[in-house]
Amino acid sequence: MKFNSLRPVVLTLVxxxxxxxxxxxxxxxxxxxxxPTIAKICTTCHKAEANAVRGYFDIVxxxxxxxxxxIDDAVEQFKFDEDEIKVVNGAGKTGDGxxxxxxxxxxxxxxxxxxxxxxxxxxxxxxxxxxxxKIPAEMLMSTAEVEKLVALGPEKGKYFLYDSRPLPRxxxxxxxxxxxxxxxxxxxxxxxxxxxxxxxxxxxxxxGPSCNMSPGSADKAKKLGYTxxxxxxxxxxxxxxxxxxxxxxxxxxxxxxxxxxxHVLLDVRAAKDAAKGHIKGAVSFPxxxxxxxxxxxxxxxxxxPVMIYDGKDGVQAAKVAKQLVKAGYGNVMVVxxxxxxxxxxxxxxxxxxxxxxAVYVPKPRPGEINLDEFKKYASELxxxxxxxxxxxxxxxxxxxLKTAKLIPAEEIKDRLAEIxxxxxxxxxxxxxxxxxxxxxxxxGFGYTNVKFANAKVAFEKNGSYKITKE
Numbered sequence: 197m198k199f200n201s202l203r204p205v206v207l208t209l210v211x212x213x214x215x216x217x218x219x220x221x222x223x224x225x226x227x228x229x230x231x232p233t234i235a236k237i238c239t240t241c242h243k244a245e246a247n248a249v250r251g252y253f254d255i256v257x258x259x260x261x262x263x264x265x266x267i268d269d270a271v272e273q274f275k276f277d278e279d280e281i282k283v284v285n286g287a288g289k290t291g292d293g294x295x296x297x298x299x300x301x302x303x304x305x306x307x308x309x310x311x312x313x314x315x316x317x318x319x320x321x322x323x324x325x326x327x328x329x330k331i332p333a334e335m336l337m338s339t340a341e342v343e344k345l346v347a348l349g350p351e352k353g354k355y356f357l358y359d360s361r362p363l364p365r366x367x368x369x370x371x372x373x374x375x376x377x378x379x380x381x382x383x384x385x386x387x388x389x390x391x392x393x394x395x396x397x398x399x400x401x402x403x404g405p406s407c408n409m410s411p412g413s414a415d416k417a418k419k420l421g422y423t424x425x426x427x428x429x430x431x432x433x434x435x436x437x438x439x440x441x442x443x444x445x446x447x448x449x450x451x452x453x454x455x456x457x458x459h460v461l462l463d464v465r466a467a468k469d470a471a472k473g474h475i476k477g478a479v480s481f482p483x484x485x486x487x488x489x490x491x492x493x494x495x496x497x498x499x500x501p502v503m504i505y506d507g508k509d510g511v512q513a514a515k516v517a518k519q520l521v522k523a524g525y526g527n528v529m530v531v532x533x534x535x536x537x538x539x540x541x542x543x544x545x546x547x548x549x550x551x552x553x554a555v556y557v558p559k560p561r562p563g564e565i566n567l568d569e570f571k572k573y574a575s576e577l578x579x580x581x582x583x584x585x586x587x588x589x590x591x592x593x594x595x596x597l598k599t600a601k602l603i604p605a606e607e608i609k610d611r612l613a614e615i616x617x618x619x620x621x622x623x624x625x626x627x628x629x630x631x632x633x634x635x636x637x638x639x640g641f642g643y644t645n646v647k648f649a650n651a652k653v654a655f656e657k658n659g660s661y662k663i664t665k666e
Contacts, residue, residue: 231270237362238306240380241408248310253301253325255629258293259588260605262633263320265309271562271636274311274320281320286327286406301325306406317609328405329429335414337399337428339438345399346372346439356391360402360409361432367451369441369501369529371401371432379409382416394421401428401435440504440517440528445537448503453477459501460494460554464516465535473545475505475538480550483512486519494556496524505531505538563635565622565647567665573622574599574663581620586634591626595655600624605634609641617643624649 234242238250251267263274278293285299301307306326311318345353350373358377359370366376377389379402390398398417400410414425428435435441443451452459462481463470470480481489483506494500502525506512513530520528531538539545573581577599585596586605596602603611605625615621621638623631628650635648651665 231272232267233272235267235306241412247312248308250306250308253303253305253307255303255633256296256300257605257630257633258297260586260630260633262605262637263309263323264633264636265307271639272309272318273633273636273640274309274318276320276323282322284322284324286325288327296323326406329408329411331411331414331427331429335425335427337426339428339430339434342371342399342401342428342435343439349373355397355399357399357401358389358413359432360400360413361407364451365403365432367443367447369432369436369443369447369527371435371439372442372530374401377413379413382413386416386420390417390420390422395423397424397426398422399426399428401431404431404433405429407431436528437526438521440514440521440530442532443503443529444532445505445534445541445543448475448531448538449543452501452503456559457501458557458559459503460556462502462504462516462554463535463550464504464506464512467550469507471547471549473539473547474535474550476544476546478505478546478550479554480552481516481554483516486516489552490520490523492552493520493525493554496526498556498558499527500525500554500556501527501529503529503531505534508534508536510534561632561650563632563639563647564650567649567651567663570622570624570649570651571663574661580618581622582616583622583624584615584634586623586625586630595657595659595661597624597653597661603634605630605637608634608637612641615643617645619645621646622649623647624651624653626654627652 233248234244234250235252242250249265249267249272251265251272254266254271255264256262258278261276261278263276265272265274276293281293281296282290283292283296283299284290291299308324308326309320310322311320313319345355350356357371357374359366359374360377360379362378362380363376370376375389377385400413402410410427410429410431414427417425432441461475461478463474463478464481464483464486466482467480470478502520504513504517510530510532513534517528517530573583574597577583583597583600585592585600585602588604589602592602603614615638621643623634625631628648631648632650635646638646649663651663653661653663655661
């Protein structure tokens with residue numbers, strides 16, 4: 197099997213403050229709609245269980261005593277008692293709510309929450325952080341080892357590298373030379389994609405230490421008779437912090453541009469060449485000036501996905517990609533085939549001078565209100581809008597918006613009669629976190645016209661305030 201060192205193999209699958217406000221009595225709240233209890237990707241290894249959910253850790257607020265979990269596009273919330281909840285971290289250590297404070301789980305990490313339901317409220321009794329998958333030491337490969345092989349390429353390195361993640365993840369970017377063999381479709385595709393030589397070096401990787409897909413793929417391959425199996429358990433997250441990834445022009449279009457997912461696209465050809473024809477939305481970033489132009493990129497702490505392309509061979513794009521990775525950018529991809537491949541595919545082409553200033557605005561979280569709109573409501577409240585301060589009374593006593601009504605997030609369930617359904621409801625807090633929790637809580641009771649301010653709102657002693665977004 198012959199590979200180009202920068203070309204991903206494309207596989208298509210089928211498959212205490214007093215606030216005066218008029219009280220509006222609303223109709224009885226609707227029953228919460230049915231939600232999924234297990235993330236789709238978790239179903240590859242687990243089944244749905246009663247009184248338990250599996251998904252991704254999103255938010256924990258000790259003020260509102262709420263844990264928020266994302267299950268694909270849905271959100272589930274759980275109340276918890278710090279003294280009663282049992283927390284198990286990834287290392288297997290256990291504790292209560294105080295333990296959770298000291299062992300905060302990373303946003304987006306897989307977790308399981310077991311709960312009991314009383315009077316319509318789900319109370320978390322156990323939170324389990326998904327631990328790293330146990331893999332025999334002799335099967336493990338380090339980032340450095342994978343780097344050496346990828347630098348050689350499959351022919352000289354004599355290896356076969358497989359990405360076990362689902363196709364949509366592979367489309368967003370992969371390790372150079374990798375072929376997509378999704379774990380959920382392994383049984384159907386193994387015969388077509390695995391090497392005929394069962395003694396060949398076969399390497400699997402996926403989404404990191406706690407992901408079961410690459411170890412699971414290795415187990416399946418072993419049962420098929422393969423004898424030289426390795427697992428790069430740190431996977432794509434570790435690779436991306438030290439190296440660039442790759443994606444095809446088709447994947448750039450389908451997985452990023454068509455889906456309107458925010459990213460930074462850099463054309464590293466000479467400015468005069470780029471002006472003759474380029475991918476719409478690209479920023480001029482000539483390779484010869486890359487070291488100076490880095491200052492024009494969005495800050496690396498914003499974690500912008502950066503895609504880089506040149507004319508055809510990827511040499512200049514790879515050079516610039518290495519510079520960005522060295523500068524601390526952690527999600528850098530080279531577009532294989534570059535502009536020539538884009539043009540050959542007859543995708544939309546733009547002409548004229550390109551901007552040299554890259555802009556990256558992360559996609560708003562569901563329910564997030566435009567900051568200018570919120571500022572307008574904060575100064576002058578329309579009759580069809582209600583702003584709710586979701587903080588505690590103690591916090592609000594230090595200052596709050598004059599146009600807002602105080603209903604702490606933890607009191608929403610008991611104060612639904614004060615929240616009209618015929619108005620736009622907008623929540624805010626100090627940072628946006630509790631406001632988002634309050635937003636999802638109210639949505640769970642059937643309210644549809646709800647938003648929240650994902651921003652910092654800081655109050656001064658003189659009554660003035662500042663609204664900013666990081």
